[in-house]
Amino acid sequence: MALEESHELPVYRRADAPTDARVADLLARMTIDEKIAQLHAVWLKLSADGHHAWRTEDFAQRDTGVPLDTLLRYGVGQVTRPLGTHTVDPKEGVKALNALQRQMVEETRLGIPVMAHEECLVGLMIKDATLFPSPLNYAATWNASLIKRVGKMIGEQARSIGCHQGLAPVLDVSHDPRWGRTEETFGEDPYLVGVMACHYVAGLQGERRDLLATLKHFVAHSASEGARNHAPVHVGPRELNDTYMLPFEMAVKLAHAGSVMPAYHDIDGVPCHTNQPLLQRVLREKWGFDGLIVADYAAVNLLYTHHGVARDAAEAAAQSFNAGLDVELPGHECALHLKEALARGEISEATIDAAVTRVLRAKFDIGLFEHPYADPERVNLRSNAALDLAHEVALESAVLLRNDGVLPLACDGKQKVAVIGPTADDPLALLAGYSFPVHLINSGETSNSSITTPLQALRDLLGHAQIIYEKGCAIIEERRAGAPVFPGDVSLDTRDVNSHDELISTDTSRLALAAQAARDADVAVVCVGDLSGLFQSGTVGEGSDTDSLALPGVQQALVDAVIATGTPTVVVMTGGRPYNLGGQEERVAAQVMAFAPGEKGGIALAELLTGRAGFSGRLPLSVPASAGAVPYVYNHRLKSAGTPVARHFGSRYPFGFGLTYTSFAYGDLQLTAANAPIADGTFEFSFSVENIGARRGDEVVQIYVRDRLASTSRPVKELKAFARVTVEPQAKARLRVRLPVDMLNFTDGNGERIVEPGEFELMIGSSSRDIHLNATLTVTGQATRVLERNWRMVSDVQAI
Structure with a gap:
């Protein structure tokens, strides 16, 4: 040496x-x-x-x-x-x-x-590593302990190849799904993002923190003007702290994250990489990073x-x-x-x-000085345990948005099923942008994958003879490197050079074949969505932003053609952002949002559609009624809809929403502690959730709070607690919630988190829209309280 x-x-x-x-x-x-x-x-x-x-x-x-x-x-x-x-x-x-x-x-x-x-956001971004679902899927499980297991598995794989730092997770709070990197986020709610991030980080780093997680992109990268990659950000200091910085603060203080990555953009003219107040005074000095x-x-x-x-x-x-x-x-x-x-x-x-x-x-x-080398004979990237875990996340994250009874599909060998659409048999359609096969598109290399597509999985479960397949159309006819959009500006006179629009197919010649397939079947499963790809090599992903929430290419025409046949139509949407269905939402028999469910996503979708498994995912972000409604989030302030109310505002499928193959009833709310002192108080209450259906199911209970009177304008509601609970048919689960007063804070004009005395509306429900129980919580005290550094950031929900 x-x-x-x-x-x-x-x-x-x-x-x-x-x-x-x-x-x-x-x-x-x-x-x-x-x-x-x-x-x-x-x-x-x-x-x-x-x-x-x-x-x-x-x-x-x-x-x-x-x-x-x-x-x-x-x-x-x-x-x-x-x-x-x-x-x-x-x-x-x-x-x-x-x-x-x-x-x-x-x-x-x-x-x-x-x-x-x-990179390790959806698994190690290297050859042969397990291809996990996207972070939107992680969040759609509303199962933080499951995501901790994902982080732990990815961490074990990373250590086996000598990796010391993983460039994940992404803590950007999604407020505009037109942004291409929406697929990398945990959704639109800062608390949900923070909880999921903490568990992912804890799993990835392990107790010894011998592998560093990297929180990115610090901060408000997702709030860019027009949802354009790298564009400037215009948010006030209160919103910056309460919405965009909260998940980072949680992951730094609660999960002891080992690294932070600043974002590309500027905030009020100051690039994040030169922003000393953020990087030094807040991150290091105030938070103790x-x-x-x-x-x-x-x-x-x-x-x-x-x-x-x-x-x-x-x-x-x-x-x-x-x-x-x-x-x-x-x-x-x-x-x-x-x-x-x-x-x-x-x-x-x-x-x-x-x-x-x-x-x-x-x-x-x-421990790098003592253990600088990795053992090539101990590389472990595709264990059965890892694949089973990817499958579990895919199952728990698919969201059933609508079902008139057509699902689950019959498995009696008598039902003909038309499987239609450009994503039905495309392995890459199941993957998020930071998976290795997707990254290879821009390099010209290819990756051979053994991914089972939804078409293959449905054939395996229902039998080849019961499946009629027609692609109908393509999203992109040939995958190739996209437009030159990194790292930012493209002059107007280059629009005709390797245009992104040229990548997206406009060929409608196969729509008639798809419609005939639907006529020949008892039910049609139409698989649509987008294709992740960096810098416009796809329709979503880093640098692949959009100006519309219409399905890319001619997919809407495909959906219209199938619905017009009268055959009950199930739309299965995969991809990195939610899309509208051109007004056909009320005419489809069922609709599923599966995001990018990873290499086991095809199998999981087939199991869910046929009833071998039950739907249990919930939306981690709203599905805006139109692109004209964005930015739309459930926790907006009162007048966001305008006066008179803009009819395009809002969401058909709100944050937290998702159906199951059973039904639940809420009741018996008991307030053990409805009043809590401002200094160190904790609210405590309990309620029951009953499965009133005939099938075992998972419910995601969600607790929201609204500040009735505050010194600044506050959101109409904010998520403060959640839990996933499994309930047998005709059985009840009772849940107890402990909610610290600290979590009712907001940022004042001095940049401090404060709690004010007063009344708060408690809302308990199955989504941000579907509220089943209400009560009033009161913070007692005479003076406003400024929170200390280690304030209580999480609530506790337990089955009793």
């Missing part, structure tokens, strides 16, 4: 020494070049023989002219997606990562190992190439690291110029030292 000659092991090499002592000892030995090396990543196509090659991209890592060996001689902070950058056998990928690690540990002066990060702040890909570079707030790469680096950044990703374009910024007085060595200290502390804390 190429360490300084010494007869005694350096303090930083002693595993039993305190972390602070190890960091201080190592930092004192480092040159400025070695320090700067820890503040950026390298994006390489790794090779097990050590002959690594640059990966260069116009948007993220241009050729800087620095030879690789020259760059690596000082070490490096992180390596970007060592197995996810290109298609590589996982075992060979681990060997290649070990080769780079060996070079860092054995051939650099100080032997500082490198951290490896990968002790982890790493890592840049979104190329975001430091954008400070001078797009935002125009820095004159060159050196000043961009200085601004971002002064604001609190610790590591530039995915490469080194700007961080390499920190010496120039230092010489110009734009950054101090003390600021550099502070960032290096945080990077080194993270490396010591995760």
Whole structure:
């Protein structure tokens, strides 16, 4: 090992020494070049023989002219997606990562190992990893403990390939489904997002936090003007804190998240990567965040190439690291110029030292110095347990929006079923954008998958002879790289070059065949939706925004043609955002929203449609009545609908909504503690949920609160507690809720969370619209209370 000659092991090499002592000892030995090396990543196509090659991209890592060996001689902070950058056998990928690690540990002066990060939102984004459902599916389960298990499984797979940091979860609160990245979110409610995020993070990181979760995108990335990727954000400080920052605060304080990634956009003209008040004063000082702040890909570079707030790469680096950044990703374009910024007085060595200290502390804390290598023989990406878990999430997340009795489909061999639509037999239609096969579209590579589609699964369950299949139309005839929309502006005169509109099919020649298939069947299952793909290689996903909530392409014409036959029609919608059905919602026999249910989604859908499993998902976001209604969310303020009320406003299927194959009745609300002191009070109440149907089912109980009188305008209702409960037919479950007074807070003009005394309306229901029980809760006290740092953020719901 190429360490300084010494007869005694350096303090930083002693595993039993305190972390602070190890960091201080190592930092004192480092040159400025070695320090700067820890503040950026390298994006390489790794090779097990050590002959690594640059990966260069116009948007993220241009050729800087620095030879690789020259760059690596000082070490490096992180390596970007060592197995996810290109298609590589996982075992060979681990060997290649070990080769780079060996070079860092054995051939650099100080032997500082490198951290490896990968994308892991819907499973590891590498070849052969389990393809989990989308985060919208996670949230649609309303089952936080299940999502903790998902995080834990993904974490185990990540550790097996030597990954030390996962770039997930996404905590953006969705307020406009036209935004392409809606599919990456946990939905529209900040509390639901926060609870799901906390459980995912806790599962991913484990008790030792030896794998860092990355909260992104800090903050309000989903509130961009027009729901356009990277567009500016215009929200006031109260809304910013109460809606968009709450999930991050929960995940930092409750789940001890190890990393945060700022967003691309600017808020009121200040890019998030230079926003010191957010990154330092709020995140680190006010909340106590002790982890790493890592840049979104190329975001430091954008400070001078797009935002125009820095004159060159050196000043961009200085601004971002002064604001609190610790590591530039995915490469080194700007961080390499920190010496120039230092010489110009734009950054101090003390600021550099502070960032290096945080990077080194993270490396010591995760045990990287003691365990720098992964074992290629212990790679574990596709266990039966992982596949079963993906299946469980797919089952619990599909939402039944309408059913006139046509579901479940008959399994007696007598019913002919027409399976129609562009997503019925397309494996990619089941996957979200941050899954490996979808990411490969832009690279020109392909991935062979053994995904069972809904068509295949229905044939397996009902028999091939009972199924009539017609595709009817395509969404995209040929998947290929999309329009040049990263990282932002496209001039108007380039609209005719590789246009996104050209990707979407307008061919209606097969509609007649689909209609005939429906006529020949007893029931038609029409599978529609969208295709995830980055930067307009699909119809949803990062950089694939839309201006409409109409089904992409000619799918609405397909639905219309099938319905016109008179055959009972079941619409099964998959994808990353909700769509309207062109006014046909009342004419379909049944409608299912399955989001992107992952590699086991086809099997799960077939089981649900045939009644082998029961529907239990609930919407994590509203389905706006039209694009003219957005942004629409259930927790809007009173006058959002306008006066007179705009008829396009609202949602046919509201937040929290979902049907089952049984029915439930709520009753017997008892208030054990309807009054609670403002200082430290807790409301306590209980109620019953009875299954009045003939089949076992899962109900998702939802507790909402409205502040009747406040010093600022408040939402019409806000989710404050929820629970998923399984109830046998003709049986009752009794639930007890403990709701801390702290959770009735909002942000005042000083940026502080406060609770005011007064009355609050309690609403208990099965969705944000379907309220079954009401009561009044009273916060007692004389004065407004400012919450302390560790205020009580979650409620407790237990079956008794």
